[in-house]
Amino acid sequence: MTAFLIANMAPIMFASLVLFLLLGYPVAFSLAFTGLFWGILGIEMGIFPAALLQAMQLASQRRCSLGRTRLRSRHEPGDKFS
Numbered sequence: 001m002t003a004f005l006i007a008n009m010a011p012i013m014f015a016s017l018v019l020f021l022l023l024g025y026p027v028a029f030s031l032a033f034t035g036l037f038w039g040i041l042g043i044e045m046g047i048f049p050a051a052l053l054q055a056m057q058l059a060s061q062r063r064c065s066l067g068r069t070r071l072r073s074r075h076e077p078g079d080k081f082s
Contacts, residue, residue: 006047013038 005012013034020030042048 004043005045009038009042009047 015028017034039053043050
């Protein structure tokens with residue numbers, strides 16, 4: 001079973017994405033769920049290194065810090081809006 005999944009992972013991933021889209025889930029949620037599910041399954045099966053999911057944490061931290069920087073740069077401490 002593991003060898004079958006390793007050999008056919010891309011078509012199975014695509015078929016599961018199409019299935020979720022046909023069930024009526026939005027595209028963004030379907031892509032996110034399919035990617036996370038198959039990523040975690042691939043890590044557990046030893047196909048992918050665990051470092052692949054660690055990059056998501058860095059991206060979310062970078063996005064949050066950029067948002068705070070933008071908010072701080074819009075209003076200076078002496079502005080009437082702060």
